[in-house]
Amino acid sequence: MNKFYRSVCQCRHLPRQLLAKPLRLLSTTQNLRYKDQSDTFTRGIFSGKLKLNQLFPYPDALNDESKETLKIMLDPFEKYFSEVHDAKQNDIAETTLEKAFSVFKEIGGMGFLAPEQYGGLGLKNTQYARILEIFGKYDLSFSVTVGGHQSIGYKGLVLFGTDEQKQKYLPDLATGKKIAAFCLTEPMAGSDAASLRTKAVLDDDGKHYILNGNKIWITNGGFADIMTVFARVVRRKEDSDETTEGITAFIVERDFPGVTSGPAEKKMGLKSSNTASIYFDNVKVPVENMIGKVGEGFKVAMNILNNGRFGLIAVSSGLIRMLVSKTSEHANNRIQFNQKLIEFQVVQEKLAKMAMAHYAVESIAYILCNNMDRGITNFQLEASMSKIFATEAAWHCCDECIQVLGGNGYMRDNEIERHLRDIRVYRIFEGANDTLRVHIASDGIYSAAKNMRENQKLLNEFGSQKSVTEPHGKKLIEAVAPSLRDSAIKVTGCVEEFASAVRILLLKHGKNIGNQQFLLTRLADTAIDLYVMTAVLARATSAINQGLSTSNHEQLLATTYVTEGCSRVERNLLKVKNPENLTTYAAFTQIASEVSQDDTVVTARPLGF
Structure with a gap:
């Protein structure tokens, strides 16, 4: 009997308190109502189940007409960035030059996601993702300006707005006549979005809400005309004199009396995008400007962020593709020690891993947006995992590109240093990666705990030697191309070991598992690796089945990536289960506590002063 099966058999010992209600997550998710969504890939692997319906066959939501339309659109935007838009000058000026911005608006760049009936292009998410790759190639800062406008700025209107609201606001927003902003973050509410303090009180006339508070770090905050606040x-409460507070979303116009902005923030990167605070002082907001119902604002905010998160992944994919080209070009032309750089194995390894990272990021980017276009709604965890992986891969590839380029990469004229400054914040905004990791693991563990209880009723149906993961593993092995089956077997084994580790931790920590963030982050990293490995196998299988000219190269990328990924999984699971590592984690807590007491390094200087 394998370890996974034994641990499931012991699940009767799991504290009932853990199964009575969800784990207490970070406040960004604690108000969500849990439903049985174990059919998603991520929730499945926490219970040892490989749910493949979102990955196999590799999704393609665009018909031939949509693809032809997209091909026609790519050239104007590529020409805009290469011939009109001057990213380097914008970075120096710390603004997007208005003449170029006007051209961008004229070719429809501010209405990618607005429905056609309101003057937008009405693109599918997959079409938009392909265009965003061009942004990643040229200018991350401008992608934030445009994304802040439509990926999150007016996305709430598109998703939840009434017909009257859409008719009133979207036509001007879709053409860029007016600019939108998404106003959630506050001085005391960043990743902890549920702690926001901005308040809206219904006026005595019953026709307006009086809005007071302030928002910080708002993209387009210095000039946005329409804000989702x-x-x-x-x-x-219904049938009661008691009151309760609920987060609610509003459409707020810049022209409403009492709306003001602070000066533009001076930032490490994204210099040409505007970031500013916005203040609301007794602002009268008409009741008809509410998005959704009272108390539904948290759901609106999370849906907007989850729905727009694929944009960061697509931009990262475009950036990494450019970095691979830059690195390869330099390595093929730079000669040191009478050899081209590409002839050195240390450079070969860097370039190969960058190419593998691009293949992985591009694979998950198009799985996500294609699934969204197919009408799949349970993609939140996959979006979070993809955002973490893509933004960290982009940062690492940018750093490696500069390393290969040496002094050339450090110079402003080369522009890679600008991309490095710009990409750094992608790991922070729209859900800080550290916060998302804890959310992923907490959600997955809750789902696994619930599944363990449900499985008790079925355990008697299994033979003592039968693994409950076997059918799922078999599905993956059968789903991939024959030449990828060895890799699929490796991934299946990793999923089984991962699920076993989850159950061991549940049995050991019970309801306190939610406080074990040292363990949760490593579980999240393992889940991310399992998802990405399965994604690249799905994509490589599609390439092989279609007989693409690149199929052999894609097979090499996929098998090599799986080998590397399984090694990372093994290391992370060892960090979770090895008692020596638990001692190390306790030491981390002690060291941090001692340092934080005086907010400085504790040790004495070598010279004594």
Whole structure:
């Protein structure tokens, strides 16, 4: 009997408190109502189940007409960035030059996601993702300006707005006549979005909400005309005199009296994009400007962020593709020690891993947006995992590109240093990666705990030697191309070991597992690796089945990536289960505590002063 099966058999010992209600997550998710969504890939692997419906066959939501339309659109935007848009000058000027911005608006760049009936292009997410790759190639800062406008700025209107709201606001937003912003973050509410303090109180006339508070680090905050603002609203409970507070979303116009902005922030990167604070002082917001209902603002905010997260992944994919080209070009032309750089194995390894990272990021980017276009709604965890992986891969590849380019990469004229400054914040905004990791692991563990209880009723149906993961592993092995089956077997084994580790931790920590962030982050990293490995196998299988000219290269990328990924999984699971590592984690806590007491290094200087 394997370890996984034994641990499931012991699940009767799991504290019932853990199964009575969800783990207490970070406040960004604690208000969500849990439903049985174990059919998603991520929730499945925490229970040892490989749910492949979102990955196999590799999704393609675009018909021939949509693809032809997209091909026609790519050239104008590529020409815009290469011939009109001057990213280097914008970075120096710390603004997007208005003449170029006007051209961008004229070719429809501010209405990618707005429905055609309101003057937008009405693109599918997959089409938009391909265009965003061009942004990643040329200018991450401008992608933030445009994304802040439509990926999150007016996305709430598109997703949840009434017909009247859409008719009133979207036509001007889609053409860029007016600019949108997404206003959630506050001084005391960043990743902890549920702690926001901005308040809206219904006026005595019943026709307006009086809005007070301030938002910080708002993209387009210095000049946005239309803002999606989140505030607490006090409301009376039904059939009761008691009141409760619920986060609610509002459409706020810049012209409403009492709306002001602070000066533009000076930032490490993204210098040409505007970031500013926005203040609301007794702003009267018409009741008809509410998005959704009172108390539904948290759901609106999370849906907007989850729905727009694929944009960061697509931009990262475009950036990495450019970095691979830059690195290869330099390595093929730079001669040191009478050899081209590409002839050195240390450079070969860097370039190969960059190419593998690009293949992985591009694979998950198009799985996500294609699934969204197919109408799949349970993709939140996969979006979070993809955002973590893509933004960290982009940062690493940018760093490696500069390393290969040497002094050339450090110079401003080469522009890679600008990309490095710009990409750094992608790991922070739209869900800080550290926060997302804890959320992924907490959600997955709750799902696994629930599944363990449900499985008790079925355990008697299994033979003592039968693994409950066997059918799922077999599905993956059968789904991939024959030449990829060895890799699929490796991934299946990793999933089984991962699920076993999850159950061991549940049995050991019970309801306190939610406080074990040293363990949760490593579980999240393992889940991310399992998802990405399965994604590249799905894509490589599709290339092989279609007989693409690149199929042999894609097979090499996929098998090599799986070998590397399985090694990372093994290391992370060892960090979770090895008692020596648990001692190390306790030491981390002690060291941090001692340092934080005085906010400085504790040790004495070698010279004594």
